[in-house]
Amino acid sequence: MLLFVDNLTNVDFSYLHTERGMLGETWLASASLEGALDEQGMVCDFGEVKRLLRHFLDKELDHCLLVPTLAPNLTLEQQDGQVNLTWTYGANKQLTCKSPAQAIALINAPTITPESVAKWCIDKLKQQFADSVARLDIRFAEEAIDGAFYHYSHGLKKHAGNCQRIAHGHRSRINIWLDGAKAVHLEADWAKRWEDIYLGSDEDLIKGDQQLHFAYVSAQGPFELTMPKSQCEMINTDTTVEWLARYIANTLAQQNPGKSVRVQAFEGLHKGAIAEAKI
Structure with missing residues (x-):
């Protein structure tokens, strides 16, 4: 049986x-x-x-x-x-x-x-x-994804659970709208930009040139990670999905002045955050 x-x-x-x-x-x-x-x-x-x-x-x-x-x-x-x-x-x-x-x-x-x-x-x-x-x-x-998606890794040292680990990640879809219309080309751009990315917080960067060195101590202990700069993108906040959705929305709003931007950023499967911006 x-x-x-x-x-x-x-x-x-x-x-x-x-x-x-x-x-x-x-x-x-x-x-x-x-x-x-x-x-x-x-x-x-x-x-x-x-x-x-x-x-x-x-x-x-x-x-x-x-x-x-x-x-x-x-x-x-x-x-x-x-x-x-x-x-x-x-x-x-x-x-x-x-x-x-x-x-x-x-x-x-x-x-x-x-x-x-x-x-x-x-x-x-x-x-x-x-x-x-x-x-x-x-x-x-x-997950079967018929649109754009990216692979990102990160660490959330302030998290009380296992998200505090410096090297964990997600395979995530992304949806973007400009003035209410689906912007498939922008989704593809971000999927390429974050294809195999490490998203680092500025406050966790210890030193870096061609290799970026991140380090912090969280509840589970000390963590360190060194990655090629070419595979990292630095964020001036923590890298929660809420901040990532806002980061993408604000970046696109600056690139598309006068247009309303809406970003639905996923964190893995069936969960994520939505952010809107306009400049």
């Missing part, structure tokens, strides 16, 4: 890519369990399955940086609850990250893909289910 849970939850995270560097991502998670029926006529209790899976994904993946530990271009050190890593990618680009271990998911694979992360999850989870479960399957999929 097969028990399935479609669109169980979504996870927002960043991961390291061999060519593109650090990418913000959002995946939908689904699961299925195969096994014999117990005395209640169930493979597993639906409520318990959903609770366990959501707790695992929230703790192990959501708002983490996913690191493929078998990649040859990774240098990794772990000491005293901290992870220090260097990632070389693309045309001799490099990023470094120092973070509390709880903010890093070390995936035993050469690359981060929906399949490699699913296998890692299954290996960690399969012993937590009842003996009646013969096989556990987890699937990850991107």
